[in-house]
Amino acid sequence: MLMKMETDTSSDQRPVVQASEILAKIERGEDVEYDGVIIEGDLDISGLDLLTERVRRTKHELQKGLFEELKVISSEIKIINSEIQGVNFYNAYFQKNIFFSGAKFVKGAFFKGAKFGKYADFKSADFGGNAIFQGVQFDRHAYFDGAESDGFVVAFDGAKFGNNASFKGAKFGKFVDFIGAKFGRNTDFEEAEFTGIYTYFSEAKFDGIVRFLRAEFSGYAEFAGAKFGNDASFKGAKFEGNVLFLGAEFDGDVNFGRIDFGGDVNFKSATFGGNAYFQGAKFDGHAYFEYDQFRQNVSFYYTKFGHPGSQAMVCRIAKRKMEERGNKMAADDYFYKEMEAIRMENGIKGTKKLLWPWKMQVSEWLKLVGSKVWRLGIYDLFEYVVIQCIFGYGVRPLRLFGFWILMAFAFASFYWYFDAVEGASAWFDYIWFSIATSATPGYALYNPIGHYKIVTGIQAIFGTFMWAAFIATFARKWQR
Numbered sequence: 001m002l003m004k005m006e007t008d009t010s011s012d013q014r015p016v017v018q019a020s021e022i023l024a025k026i027e028r029g030e031d032v033e034y035d036g037v038i039i040e041g042d043l044d045i046s047g048l049d050l051l052t053e054r055v056r057r058t059k060h061e062l063q064k065g066l067f068e069e070l071k072v073i074s075s076e077i078k079i080i081n082s083e084i085q086g087v088n089f090y091n092a093y094f095q096k097n098i099f100f101s102g103a104k105f106v107k108g109a110f111f112k113g114a115k116f117g118k119y120a121d122f123k124s125a126d127f128g129g130n131a132i133f134q135g136v137q138f139d140r141h142a143y144f145d146g147a148e149s150d151g152f153v154v155a156f157d158g159a160k161f162g163n164n165a166s167f168k169g170a171k172f173g174k175f176v177d178f179i180g181a182k183f184g185r186n187t188d189f190e191e192a193e194f195t196g197i198y199t200y201f202s203e204a205k206f207d208g209i210v211r212f213l214r215a216e217f218s219g220y221a222e223f224a225g226a227k228f229g230n231d232a233s234f235k236g237a238k239f240e241g242n243v244l245f246l247g248a249e250f251d252g253d254v255n256f257g258r259i260d261f262g263g264d265v266n267f268k269s270a271t272f273g274g275n276a277y278f279q280g281a282k283f284d285g286h287a288y289f290e291y292d293q294f295r296q297n298v299s300f301y302y303t304k305f306g307h308p309g310s311q312a313m314v315c316r317i318a319k320r321k322m323e324e325r326g327n328k329m330a331a332d333d334y335f336y337k338e339m340e341a342i343r344m345e346n347g348i349k350g351t352k353k354l355l356w357p358w359k360m361q362v363s364e365w366l367k368l369v370g371s372k373v374w375r376l377g378i379y380d381l382f383e384y385v386v387i388q389c390i391f392g393y394g395v396r397p398l399r400l401f402g403f404w405i406l407m408a409f410a411f412a413s414f415y416w417y418f419d420a421v422e423g424a425s426a427w428f429d430y431i432w433f434s435i436a437t438s439a440t441p442g443y444a445l446y447n448p449i450g451h452y453k454i455v456t457g458i459q460a461i462f463g464t465f466m467w468a469a470f471i472a473t474f475a476r477k478w479q480r
Helices: 019-028 059-063 308-324 328-346 362-390 397-418 427-439 452-479
Strands: 016-018 032-035 038-044 052-054 069-073 077-080 083-088 092-094 153-155 175-177 198-200 220-222
Touching: 016 019, 019 032, 019 038, 308 328, 328 362, 362 397, 397 427, 397 452, 427 452
Parallel strands: 016 038, 032 077, 038 083, 069 092, 153 175, 175 198, 198 220
Antiparallel strands: 052 069
């Protein structure tokens, strides 16, 4: 039965409990149960006379200030929906379940080096100050669903989660540190919000399934050297700042589908042991990948790139991977996207920004203007319309055939409107004449009149070239 105190000095009408009263119960080994109270004073166990238990610490942990002697807390602590001024459970060993769901830590929470032998429940907790869980060990489930932190630091570096860990919907403050944390089983950060400047998961180890579905990272996020031993999903997540996955290891399948990268993303030296999916992802900044990092299948279907250079590189990698796996159809699709990116690089986007004439030398300004005009005409107009849209870079035969048919009907309409073909009387005569001119070229018992022969000649040249290109492209694609 949860205890509610009668004494009341709070303006919000909640009972007030002295921290010394709770500390005394902990020292006597009695269970602590409060709901909806205000705790006056800090819950600081540093002055309590408690039994100790020795644990083994690594050299790195000792350097971090983690002791090998833990203070044993045999009480079950349940302080829920309450306001707590400050907490210091430095190097504590909680032998029973711990519940702080809905609690508000006004001045922060200090659990550095603590060990949780049973369940740890921090659901919907509000950390008003810094939340320090550095080097913490969770032997059972750890729940931080819906927790919020307004402090500058949330530190879980070196923490060990022996079982499932849930941070679903949690909100973290300015600086989040999970460096070197170890997650023994499944980990859930679904819809978590990392609203601060820095978020670090460097060298973290995830043995189970990891979910960052629809998580939001407002600042810089780093997963350098992180190890994902099972499947990992970042589907629908949003990274507003730069992201670093340098040297990360993904042993299972990883899903970055429909993810939004607002800054630069670096996957260099990362290894993907399973399938890697980036369908529908959006890279607003630069994206860095390497060819030999993908061991299985990789997919960048419907992926959008803000920088042509990144698109060309990624599609080139995916194209080679598909060719290696014998998927020629997919390889052609990536080749098309690669060539599209190269065209954009060579176009106006590939030139530096044009400044006002008085901010540049006249010769330099004229040269830059001329370069832009040239690139606009060659790459942004001619290559885009003719080579990409119509000819499809040689890998879109059906599109080419469709444009050929459309051209034939367009010329037929022109001949019909101006009555430009001798001997033609019905509409199908003009269509027949136009198709024959484009494919043979032969006039099929009809002759163009006067200066319309020039138009017919242009159609014959372009139509025959398109027809030959269609046959070559069709044969190449389906023979592959």
